[in-house]
Amino acid sequence: MDRIYIRDLALRCIIGIYPDERKSKQDVIINAALAGDFSAAARSDDIADSVNYKEIKQEMVRLVESSSFNLIETLAERLVDICLRHPKVIEATVTVDKPGALRFARSVAVEFTRRKS
Numbered sequence: 001m002d003r004i005y006i007r008d009l010a011l012r013c014i015i016g017i018y019p020d021e022r023k024s025k026q027d028v029i030i031n032a033a034l035a036g037d038f039s040a041a042a043r044s045d046d047i048a049d050s051v052n053y054k055e056i057k058q059e060m061v062r063l064v065e066s067s068s069f070n071l072i073e074t075l076a077e078r079l080v081d082i083c084l085r086h087p088k089v090i091e092a093t094v095t096v097d098k099p100g101a102l103r104f105a106r107s108v109a110v111e112f113t114r115r116k117s
Contacts (some may be wrong), residue, residue: 001035001036002038009057010028011030011061013066015067016098017070017071034092035092038088056083080092080094080114081114094111
């Protein structure tokens with residue numbers, strides 16, 4: 001299976017369960033792996049045969065910047081849904097990092113993998 005990666009997409013949103021986390025936007029880092037058969041795109045050199053990752057990124061940005069979730073798990077699930085809406089994506093893995101969520105830790109992250117049935 002072929003993969004297209006969106007790496008280290010740095011965005012800001014309201015995320016967290018504590019009152020101080022709900023006051024202002026925090027950084028989140030998103031990574032996504034979009035899996036499918038992209039061999040037709042490699043042969044044709046035509047975006048119509050592939051995944052327009054710019055469009056997926058724009059949908060992710062719209063969701064994240066307007067969101068106000070309590071949990072990064074919820075955010076990750078919604079981002080996976082965006083990826084799987086594309087007809088050529090069979091499986092998607094999304095990681096959401098929340099830098100600075102824990103003292104002495106660089107980040108806390110969740111990773112969700114979902115596959116079309």
